[in-house]
Structure formats: C-alpha cells, structure tokens
Amino acid sequence: ATPPPGTAPSPDGYVGATACTPCHREIAASYARTGMGRAFYRLTPATQVEDFTDRNRFEAPGERVAWEMSARDGRYAIRQIALGERGEELASVEREILYVVGSGNHTRSYVTGDDGYLYQMPVCWYPDKPGWDLCPGFEHNDQFFMREANRECLFCHNGRVRAAEGTTNRFTGPMPMGIGCERCHGPGARHVAYWKKSPEVMPERDTTIVNPARLEGRARIQVCMQCHLGETSGTQRIERTGRDLIDYRPGGDLLRFIDPIAVRPPEENLFGLTGQADRLIYSRCYRESGGAIDCLTCHDPHVSVYSIENRAAHFRAACLTCHADHPCALPEKERTGRPGGDDCVACHMRRSEPADLRFARFTDHWIRRRIDPPGPPPVTRRSLEMAPLFEAAHSEEVRAEAQADLGEAYVRIKQLTPSAAAIPWSVPEKVLRGALEADPSNAKAWYQLGKIALAQGSPTEALGDFREAVRAEPDHFLSLKEMGTTLLGLGRNDEAVKVLREAIQVKPDDLKSLTNLGRALVIAGKEDEGEEIFKSAAALAPAHSTPLANLGLLAERRGDHAEAVRYLREAAAREPSNAGIWNALASSLSLTGDREGAE
Numbered sequence: 001a002t003p004p005p006g007t008a009p010s011p012d013g014y015v016g017a018t019a020c021t022p023c024h025r026e027i028a029a030s031y032a033r034t035g036m037g038r039a040f041y042r043l044t045p046a047t048q049v050e051d052f053t054d055r056n057r058f059e060a061p062g063e064r065v066a067w068e069m070s071a072r073d074g075r076y077a078i079r080q081i082a083l084g085e086r087g088e089e090l091a092s093v094e095r096e097i098l099y100v101v102g103s104g105n106h107t108r109s110y111v112t113g114d115d116g117y118l119y120q121m122p123v124c125w126y127p128d129k130p131g132w133d134l135c136p137g138f139e140h141n142d143q144f145f146m147r148e149a150n151r152e153c154l155f156c157h158n159g160r161v162r163a164a165e166g167t168t169n170r171f172t173g174p175m176p177m178g179i180g181c182e183r184c185h186g187p188g189a190r191h192v193a194y195w196k197k198s199p200e201v202m203p204e205r206d207t208t209i210v211n212p213a214r215l216e217g218r219a220r221i222q223v224c225m226q227c228h229l230g231e232t233s234g235t236q237r238i239e240r241t242g243r244d245l246i247d248y249r250p251g252g253d254l255l256r257f258i259d260p261i262a263v264r265p266p267e268e269n270l271f272g273l274t275g276q277a278d279r280l281i282y283s284r285c286y287r288e289s290g291g292a293i294d295c296l297t298c299h300d301p302h303v304s305v306y307s308i309e310n311r312a313a314h315f316r317a318a319c320l321t322c323h324a325d326h327p328c329a330l331p332e333k334e335r336t337g338r339p340g341g342d343d344c345v346a347c348h349m350r351r352s353e354p355a356d357l358r359f360a361r362f363t364d365h366w367i368r369r370r371i372d373p374p375g376p377p378p379v380t381r382r383s384l385e386m387a388p389l390f391e392a393a394h395s396e397e398v399r400a401e402a403q404a405d406l407g408e409a410y411v412r413i414k415q416l417t418p419s420a421a422a423i424p425w426s427v428p429e430k431v432l433r434g435a436l437e438a439d440p441s442n443a444k445a446w447y448q449l450g451k452i453a454l455a456q457g458s459p460t461e462a463l464g465d466f467r468e469a470v471r472a473e474p475d476h477f478l479s480l481k482e483m484g485t486t487l488l489g490l491g492r493n494d495e496a497v498k499v500l501r502e503a504i505q506v507k508p509d510d511l512k513s514l515t516n517l518g519r520a521l522v523i524a525g526k527e528d529e530g531e532e533i534f535k536s537a538a539a540l541a542p543a544h545s546t547p548l549a550n551l552g553l554l555a556e557r558r559g560d561h562a563e564a565v566r567y568l569r570e571a572a573a574r575e576p577s578n579a580g581i582w583n584a585l586a587s588s589l590s591l592t593g594d595r596e597g598a599e
Contacts, residue, residue: 013187014160017180020188023195024181027302034304035103036179040158043076043100043110050108050125050132052076058123058132059083063142065576067123069132078110078121080144082576091573095121095145095543099175101157105306106360109135111149114542116170117509118149126359136273136357144575145543155245156227156274159183162246167509184223184301186210186250210250217291222254224277224295231275232356233381233417235262235389236409241401241444259402260389261409267381268373271364273354278389279366286367289322297321312343319344347371380419386410400439407432407448414455425452443473450482459486477506481513488516496520511537515546522554530554545575549584556588564588 021028031037041047052071059066064083070076079094098118099111106128110121122144124135134142148169154161159176160183163169182188191209212223226248230237238259239245245257266282277295280286285293298318299305308314328335328344335342345351350364350371364371386409388402410428414420429452435445450465463486469479484500487493500517503510518533531554538547552567568585575581 013189014182015188015192016176017159017182019192020181028181030304030307031181031302032178033307034302035105036183036301038103039101039179040154040175041100041177043097045074047100048076049104049127051130055131058134060134060142063577065142065144067132069123078112078123080122080573080576082573091569091576093145093543093570093573097121101149106362107135107357112145112543113149115540116164116172117167117540118154118169118171119145119543120147120149120153121145122147128361129359133359139358142577144545146541146545146574151246160246166507168507170509183226184210184212184250212250213296215251217294219251219253220296221277221280221291221294223250225254225260228274228276228295229258229260229278231272231278233263233413233420234266234272234275235260235278236386236412238405238408238412241404255390259405261386261406262389263381263383263413264385264387265383266366267378267383268366268368269350269352269364269371270355270378270381271350271366273357273362276365279364281389283365283367285322293322312341312345316342316344380417384413384417384420384423386413400435400442400445403431403435403438404442404445404448407435407445411448411451425456428452441472443469443476443479446472447476447479447482450479454482454486459490462486463490475506477503477510480506481510484513484520485516488520493520493523497524509540511541511544511546514540515550518547518550522557527554527558543574545571545578545581548574549578549581552581552588553584556584556591561588561591565592565594 017028048071050069052069056069057066058069064085066081066083068079068081070079076097077094078097079092081092082090084090095112097110098113100108101111101120102108104125104127106126108125108127110124111118112121113119120135122135122138122142123132125131126133138147150169151161151163154171157179159178159180161171161173161176164172186209188209191206194206194208212220215223226245229235238261240257240259243257248254248257260278262278266279271279280294283293298315305311328342328347332342338346345363348367348369348371350366350368351361352364353360354362386406388406407428410423410431414423414425414428429449432445432449432452435442439445446465446469450462450469453459453462453465463483466479466483466486469476470483473479480499480503484496484503487496487499497517497520500513500520503513504517507513514533514537518530518537521527521530521533531551534547534550534554538544538551541547548567548571552564552571555561555567556564565585565588568581568588572578572581572585
C-alpha cells in the first residue's frame with residue numbers, strides 16, 4: 001500500500017491535496033506512487049519494507065554503540081545501546097519511530113519526537129545493501145537521537161508545514177503525509193472556488209492555479225529547484241535576509257528567497273544526491289537551449305520513474321526532441337548491442353553512488369558527451385572556489401547582501417567539507433569585509449566574521465563582531481547566542497546571563513542558550529534557578545544528553561551522588577560517545593561506593 005499525499009490544509013490560500021483529488025483522481029492515484037507522494041508518512045504494517053526480525057541490529061564500527069530495531073503490536077522503535085569493552089550493555093534508551101522519510105527506493109530514514117518537536121533517528125534502512133546502517137552524515141558526526149528535523153528538512157521532505165513561533169523543529173497542527181499538489185501548483189483556494197462555482201465553464205486559460213509546464217524556462221525550473229538544488233559540499237543554499245522559503249510561490253522568483261552559491265568548477269564525477277538542478281544547468285543541453293531543456297523535458301512529476309516500462313526508450317525520446325537531426329555517432333549495431341540497448345542516458349549521464357549517500361546508485365544530471373574522464377575519480381573536490389550559481393541575481397543594488405551570502409557559503413563549506421580546510425580564513429573574511437564596505441549594518445556579515453574569529457581562537461574579536469551584528473539587528477538570535485556562549489567561556493558570567501536571557505526572549509526553546517544560561521546561573525550561585533532551566537531544557541529535548549548531564553553535575557555538586565548517577569547514566573545512554581559524561585558517571589559511582597560499576 002502507498003501512503004496518500006499531503007492532506008493538511010494550510011493558511012494563505014492553501015487547501016491541501018484532498019481538495020484536489022475529487023477532480024483529479026487519476027493523477028492523484030499516480031502521484032501517490034511517486035517519490036514525492038511517498039516522501040513522509042507513518043510506518044505501519046502496510047508501509048513496512050524493513051526487516052525488523054533477522055537483520056534488526058546494527059553496531060557502529062569502532063563506536064561501541066548498537067541499535068536494535070523492533071516491531072511490537074503495530075508500533076516501531078529503535079533502541080540505542082551503549083556497549084562496554086566486552087560488548088556488555090552499559091546503558092540504553094528507546095525511541096518510537098513516528099514517521100518515515102523517503103520513498104524506500106534507495107533509503108528510508110526515520111523521525112522521532114515529543115510534544116511536536118521532531119528529531120531524525122541515526123539509523124536508516126538501505127534496500128540496496130540490504131539492511132540497516134548509519135544515516136547520511138551520522139558516520140562523520142553521530143548525533144544519535146539529537147539531530148533536529150527542522151523546518152529546512154521538512155520543507156523538502158514533506159508538505160507545507162510551519163515551525164511554531166520561536167522554534168526551529170517544533171510543528172503544530174495536522175502533519176501532512178507527503179509533498180502535496182500545491183508545492184508545485186501554488187495555493188489552490190481560488191482554483192477550487194472557481195470550479196465549485198462554475199464547473200461547466202471551461203476558460204480559455206485557467207489563471208486560478210499555476211501550471212509549471214506553461215511557465216517560462218527560468219520560472220519553470222525554479223519550481224523544481226525548491227528542493228532539487230544544493231548538493232551538500234557543492235552548492236550552498238543561503239537563505240536571503242528577511243525571507244522565508246515557505247513564502248515562495250510557484251511562478252515567482254525563487255532567488256528572492258535563496259541565494260545558491262556553488263563550487264567552481266564543478267567536479268565531473270563527484271556529485272551530491274539532491275543536486276539534480278545544479279548539475280543539469282552545467283549541461284550544454286541546458287545552456288544552448290536557453291533553458292528550454294529542463295526537468296519537465298524528461299520527467300512527469302505525476303508519474304514514478306520506476307513505473308515506466310521501458311525507461312531507456314522513454315528518455316531517448318526526450319533526447320530526440322532536439323537530436324533527431326543529429327543522431328548518435330555510434331553505428332546502429334554498436335548502439336543496440338550495448339547493455340540496455342539504444343540508451344542515451346547510459347552513455348551521457350553518469351550513474352554512480354553520490355558523494356553524500358552510501359549503498360545506492362543515482363543518475364548524475366550533468367549531461368555530457370563523455371561521462372568517464374581519464375583517471376580515478378577524486379575523493380574530495382579539487383577546487384573550492386565559490387561563486388553565485390546565477391550571476392544575474394547579484395545586481396549592484398544587492399551587492400552587500402550578495403557578498404554576505406558568498407561569505408556565509410565559504411564559512412559553511414569549511415564546516416561541512418574536510419578538504420575545505422585548505423581554504424584560508426582570509427578568503428571569506430575578505431568577502432565579508434567587502435559586504436560591510438557596501439553596508440556597514442549588514443548583520444549577517446558581522447555574524448559570520450564572528451564565527452571566523454572564534455574558529456581562529458580570537459573570542460574577544462568575535463565578541464566585537466557579534467555586538468555589531470546585534471547593534472544592526474537587535475533580535476539577531478544567532479549573534480546573541482554566540483555572544484552569550486563566548487562571554488561564558490571567557491568567565492564574564494554576569495554579562496553572559498544578561499545576553500543569554502535576551503537570546504531566550506527571541507527563541508525560548510533553544511537548547512544551547514538554555515543550557516548555557518543554566519550553567520551561568522549555577523556559577524553565579526543561583527543553583528535553584530539553574531536547575532529549573534536544566535529541567536525545562538530536558539523537557540523540551542528528552543532525547544538530548546546535555547540537560548541531563550548538567551543536572552547530574554549539579555546533583556554531584558550538591559553531594560547527592562545517587563541522583564547524579566541516575567542523571568548521568570541517562571545522559572550517557574543518549575550520547576554514548578561522550579567521554580566526559582562517562583568519566584563523570586564513573587566518579588559519581590565511585591562516590592556511592594560502587595567501585596566495580598565505576599571501573
């Protein structure tokens with residue numbers, strides 16, 4: 001069985017997919033079988049494809065952590081187990097699987113949560129492996145059950161949802177189940193109202209809804225670029241200052257909401273999972289057609305590519321819309337004798353494992369004459385120079401913002417890509433200084449300069465940068481948070497308390513700000529207030545280790561060793577790789593007289 005597409009009504013003229021189905025039943029049924037239609041849903045016996053019996057345990061190599069996946073009475077869960085040196089169980093925590101993310105064609109990931117707060121779980125199911133393994137990114141930075149499934153994640157993996165005010169990963173109201181019709185067609189209220197009122201009157205052209213096929217080239221491909229743009233270490237999607245991508249409408253200018261900054265030149269055979277649009281626009285086909293060749297040339301969004309009976313012939317027909325007069329240079333016998341027959345895609349679009357997803361093969365959408373350049377593919381990108389993917393979006397009027405976006409892209413890629421350590425910090429710093437020359441009040445540029453100063457071990461300089469950001473934008477939350485954290489690290493406790501309180505006024509549920517405020521209050525001798533802060537943080541993020549660890553350390557400070565052991569053991573179960581928590585637990589166990597447990 002296939003889960004239905006999104007059904008939750010939304011504000012601003014959005015009506016939900018159920019309003020579309022009565023008039024478009026055939027399309028709705030077909031779309032429900034696509035990857036977008038199956039992007040987000042509940043795990044039930046009808047939608048289960050995973051093995052929860054024979055292959056239901058996975059151990060992370062070298063981490064002394066295991067996960068056990070279970071199915072009981074129609075409910076599903078993942079238990080995380082911290083292992084000792086002999087493989088014995090030291091601590092564990094279990095979380096229920098609330099939602100599945102992904103069609104299951106190549107991978108399925110899972111979401112857990114409490115009180116509307118959503119978190120990605122660390123283990124994924126890979127059908128091509130087949131079996132369980134760490135989800136993308138967790139093999140480099142295992143966040144266990146603590147990685148937020150925030151609004152950016154859900155934007156591309158589900159229907160239209162808004163995070164609750166002042167939060168990033170708490171969602172209210174009905175949760176959609178899959179990407180709905182209005183993601184590509186825009187708000188449907190006017191369309192539904194028109195056809196309810198005049199069902200027999202067929203207009204020459206229906207202007208009550210967006211049909212992407214009728215948009216001009218750039219606007220058309222931008223509908224797909226909402227999600228199919230940005231390939232991890234290749235293109236950074238920088239959010240425009242003061243804009244929220246959820247306010248984009250199909251047919252409008254996506255570049256008013258995001259500024260894509262790409263590594264130049266692109267690697268020929270190293271590509272990311274979600275960079276289909278990035279790679280397509282590098283193609284000669286796209287450039288020389290003036291953008292007429294785009295996603296819709298080959299793909300019907302309402303039909304799963306896996307349901308097409310003869311895919312080679314289907315995509316070849318798309319190629320022949322331009323190449324009929326200049327056919328393949330290979331002799332017909334050689335073409336038809338190749339694996340897959342007369343297959344343009346097999347020769348001109350590389351198919352391999354993406355740089356950011358293991359155990360699966362995807363098609364690289366950079367169409368080229370030759371897809372196998374000489375020599376082995378690079379492990380990392382050889383060039384890390386960055387430039388706007390769309391130069392035309394960077395007019396002189398927005399030079400400061402464009403420079404700030406470019407600087408942020410450099411800082412971000414240095415954080416994400418190990419090989420980017422070769423980029424000297426002076427490169428993004430120069431770019432950001434250029435932004436401030438054009439606009440001295442650009443808060444984004446000041447904030448990124450502060451991050452650079454911290455990375456180079458200059459916290460006092462960073463404080464000055466963060467203060468300038470807050471001067472320019474008093475509610476600049478990220479600067480307030482980093483300023484408070486930096487002040488705490490410098491021992492300037494009273495100042496840290498003041499700034500962290502301001503940060504929490506802007507974003508009341510931020511775990512880092514709450515935790516650091518609690519620590520600052522405890523240092524100031526206000527233990528009871530600090531304890532309340534830690535407890536509120538633990539209630540907001542029960543899967544997170546930090547509030548529990550702080551409660552354990554506070555209990556130890558008060559001499560309550562048994563209480564410290566209880567909190568620290570729970571914290572260790574949530575973050576088994578944190579040596580500091582295990583050392584604190586061993587110390588508390590020793591003080592309770594449990595020397596064997598401490599060892």
